[in-house]
């Protein structure tokens with residue numbers, strides 16, 4: 001542990017001056033106070049760029065500033081004055097860089113020119129763009145089969161770049177599209193269509209002003225989508241109950257001061273957020289939701305017996321749903337004692353929350369990684385949809401389901417073709433528009449791609465953004481697999497671990513970032529993104545690129561395509577010159593969603609993609625919204641070990657996924673270290689662990705692989721019983737590759753069965 005590590009509980013409201021100070025500090029530390037502040041004024045404005053941090057949409061209200069502390073941090077670290085240039089790589093060998101922390105790597109600044117790995121010297125050395133493309137083209141053409149290559153996408157990639165990438169990869173001959181969504185909201189993308197016919201949220205931002213109750217399940221709003229706090233503050237001021245369901249009492253869900261409210265800032269006022277905090281056990285959400293349904297059914301039965309009005313929306317259930325009787329039978333067969341034991345919540349609290357829900361005529365349920373990253377994550381989402389359907393909370397103002405997406409364009413990337421399981425109809429259409437025969441066999445998602453690397457069947461990895469190696473499970477195993485590849489390519493803004501754990505040949509291709517000006521042959525270009533509420537908006541950078549040698553993602557994708565497919569009839573080069581041509585092709589492939597794309601995108605607020613359940617249209621097999629059953633109550637497979645605790649791997653307030661902005665986590669009272677485990681005091685006592693004592697974590701798994709992380713400090717923290725938490729990516733070595741959501745394949749990063757060992 002670092003010498004200056006310390007711990008001090010945070011007792012103030014979240015937001016407020018602390019957030020304002022942290023914003024200024026990030027800009028100053030990256031030496032971009034003036035430039036960064038100016039750029040912040042363009043962030044999320046109609047003629048500016050979209051914040052690269054999260055996928056929360058802009059509000060409908062008029063506001064002068066529309067950014068948050070963590071968006072400002074993301075911008076400061078992107079606009080940093082520091083540079084990782086040829087001199088930097090000449091000074092540091094890859095072995096030297098491997099010994100540095102992720103925080104140190106992130107601090108070094110922006111990549112400036114293409115580099116290739118030189119095995120003789122163990123250094124990255126400059127390479128010309130043409131030579132880099134030639135290497136990629138030759139290697140891809142030299143494979144026995146296109147399925148030997150894995151094409152990763154991270155969710156910052158624009159619609160235009162992602163779309164062309166998907167065309168290139170399919171024209172090359174594979175559907176291997178592992179993407180960050182596979183580790184994130186994939187249970188939503190795959191699970192929700194089974195319930196309501198679409199894998200996207202059904203609310204728009206204006207619904208928050210009309211909601212009569214809001215649920216936040218397994219999502220750390222104040223850190224990961226801080227602009228959402230504005231909606232919650234407004235809702236609470238209107239007296240709307242907010243129910244937070246979380247094994248950790250996250251600060252911003254308790255009290256919050258709007259950093260953009262000068263009166264509150266000056267008077268130190270704050271708004272209480274959660275009117276009801278459900279201190280659920282990790283993995284107890286399904287039990288909680290089933291408890292709510294049980295309480296609703298009991299109330300309905302009592303009302304029916306008394307001849308009074310009940311709590312279920314019987315018209316909606318009759319006219320719009322299927323599977324009610326099966327659901328009812330499942331809930332009737334579930335005992336309260338089991339619900340209480342598995343959820344960790346008192347029966348009376350679940351009943352109280354059910355009453356809050358029953359009194360609301362319009363309820364929004366939001367959820368994040370605390371729900372998706374479980375072995376039955378998709379089926380927990382089904383239970384959320386069930387609860388909403390019981391009171392007709394789809395297709396009416398102020399109501400609906402709200403998966404809070406992560407990366408700013410993760411939703412859009414899927415919409416425009418980053419999908420390892422494309423439908424036949426989509427492939428037909430793609431083939432018609434571009435004049436080739438796309439591969440029909442489904443490709444690899446993240447877990448399958450890692451397995452292909454481990455098995456040695458994958459030979460090439462290309463990463464369009466992101467930091468695959470530190471996002472995936474089983475770090476140690478994955479390192480070895482990645483090092484066995486013939487070629488790894490990182491298309492990136494910043495140096496990260498993925499560039500250091502590389503194949504026999506390796507390239508780093510540096511890109512123009514979201515906040516930077518992108519000028520091509522026909523003039524300055526803009527790109528588009530789709531936020532978590534299906535609004536498509538334009539994004540136009542305002543800053544000078546970090547180096548004159550950077551290329552846009554679109555440029556790189558098109559030139560990789562040309563190098564790999566020299567005879568391709570697709571006019572790749574024309575798309576580099578004029579991005580509106582790409583939007584025309586997107587409209588051709590998806591006429592239902594994007595007809596008239598280039599005209600509609602000129603509207604200042606962009607346009608909204610159709611979400612059929614908003615009109616009570618259900619594109620499911622049954623043609624109705626389906627009530628779906630989760631067998632039993634456990635959202636993770638039970639483990640027969642009395643010492644087992646469930647580990648949730650989470651984000652600190654000062655990181656963006658694998659990129660670490662500082663080693664502190666202010667709202668959780670942790671300073672200058674990330675090697676901690678948050679534990680309930682009684683669990684500590686039961687296992688002989690002392691507060692602030694050193695511990696190690698060991699995974700409980702039956703695959704014969706020993707997984708252990710040492711050097712952690714155990715912190716007594718108000719966790720629910722049986723639940724512990726620590727940081728991602730430091731704890732990823734504990735995550736078995738086979739521990740994933742059954743429906744979607746998403747690694748179950750919130751429920752790793754572990755033992756805590758004293759003196760680690």
Ligand SMILES: Nc1nc2c(c(=O)[nH]1)N[C@H]1C(S)=C(S)[C@@H](COP(=O)(O)OP(=O)(O)OC[C@H]3O[C@@H](n4cnc5c(=O)[nH]c(N)nc54)[C@H](O)[C@@H]3O)O[C@H]1N2
Pocket residue numbers: 053054070184217218219220221223224225245246247248250280281282283284285367368369370371405406407648649650651652653655656657658725750
């Ligand atoms: N500043 C910043 N913003 C970000 C990101 C970032 O790293 N930094 N990442 C972006 C991305 S890609 C994503 S996906 C989102 C992630 O945003 P979140 O979904 O908020 O992700 P996590 O920080 O992983 O934490 C999820 C929450 O789930 C809770 N939790 C853990 N296990 C359970 C459980 O079993 N049940 C319940 N009910 N809760 C549980 C944890 O205590 C935590 O509060 O944020 C996006 N925005």
Ligand SMILES: Nc1nc2c(c(=O)[nH]1)N[C@H]1C(S)=C(S)[C@@H](COP(=O)(O)OP(=O)(O)OC[C@H]3O[C@@H](n4cnc5c(=O)[nH]c(N)nc54)[C@H](O)[C@@H]3O)O[C@H]1N2
Pocket residue numbers: 154155156157180181183184185369406407464465466467468470471472491492493494495496511512513514553649650651656657658659728729731732735749
């Ligand atoms: N244990 C555990 N593991 C997890 C999670 C968890 O909660 N727990 N969460 C999962 C989730 S939700 C996600 S989304 C994944 C995240 O996985 P990724 O999306 O792969 O990871 P990031 O850390 O967001 O990627 C950061 C890198 O992206 C590059 N980058 C930044 N901006 C740009 C850009 O504009 N263009 C390009 N080309 N590159 C850019 C930079 O080089 C930076 O180093 O991790 C997953 N892994």
Ligand SMILES: [Mo]
Pocket residue numbers: 180183184185405406407
């Ligand atoms: Mo994510």
